[in-house]
Amino acid sequence: MPDFDAAIRWVRFDPRRSWPGTPVLSRLQGYGADRRFRALGDCILFLQAQKLGLTVLTANVGDFDPLLQLLPSGRVLFYRRHG
Numbered sequence: 633m634p635d636f637d638a639a640i641r642w643v644r645f646d647p648r649r650s651w652p653g654t655p656v657l658s659r660l661q662g663y664g665a666d667r668r669f670r671a672l673g674d675c676i677l678f679l680q681a682q683k684l685g686l687t688v689l690t691a692n693v694g695d696f697d698p699l700l701q702l703l704p705s706g707r708v709l710f711y712r713r714h715g
Contacts, residue, residue: 660698671695682706 657675658668674695681688687707690696696708 656702657695657698661695675699678703678706678708 657663657671661667661671663671674692678688678696678699682703682705687709688696689709689711691711691713693710696710700706700708
């Protein structure tokens with residue numbers, strides 16, 4: 633099982649900001665153990681972009697929309713694939 637706390641420390645995110653992180657996303661989305669590791673990657677990307685003041689460009693609305701609801705100060709630009 634991935635070490636979620638270590639991932640949050642890796643991006644040096646301030647825990648006083650009450651970031652609930654990947655376990656909450658996994659529960660909200662009903663992920664099994666196999667999908668939780670991918671959710672961890674999404675959270676790390678989201679937190680790192682937020683820390684650096686960058687915007688995440690993704691078509692993954694299913695994972696990043698709940699992250700935006702948990703941490704509205706993050707920035708994500710969604711796109712839709714055609715074809």
